[in-house]
Amino acid sequence: MADENLRKSLVDAAFKKSSSEEEQKVKEEDKATEGDLITFQKDGQQVEAVVTSSKLQNSVVCDMTIMDDFHERNLDFEKTVVAHINYSIKERRDG
Template identity: 80%
Template sequence: MADEKLSKGLLDAAFKKKSEEEEQKVKEEDKATVGDIITFEKDGQQVEAIVTSARLQNSVVCDMTIMEDFDERDLDVEKTVVAHTNYSIKKRSDNN
């Protein structure tokens, strides 16, 4: 009986985890593409960047130097990778 309860608990946990993962997936039409301007949080700051590569499955590569105050922000890098779940699209590229 204890084994059945343990098995049921493990199955329930697995289904819950899978369900949560499915909810976090971003629809294709909501993903940024090259040239889009996105916003996201980095190092406690709201950041704006242009997408330079969208070939990764779960994220995009973007360039933050488009911000006029990039040099004053004291960010360590010019480019970064952002998961699809962690950004919002500010402006779509004219090429889309």
């Protein structure tokens, strides 16, 4: 009986994890592409950046130097990688 309960618990946990991962997936049309302007939080700051590569499966590479005050913000790098679930699209390249 204990083995049956353990097996059921493991199956339930796996199902919950799978459901959680499905909820976090971003629809293709909501993903940024190269040239799009995005906003996100980095080191407690609201940051704007332009997407330079969208070929990664779960994230984009972006350039933060487009901000006028980039150097005053003391960010460690000019580019960073941001997961699809962690940014908002501010402006599409075509729009």
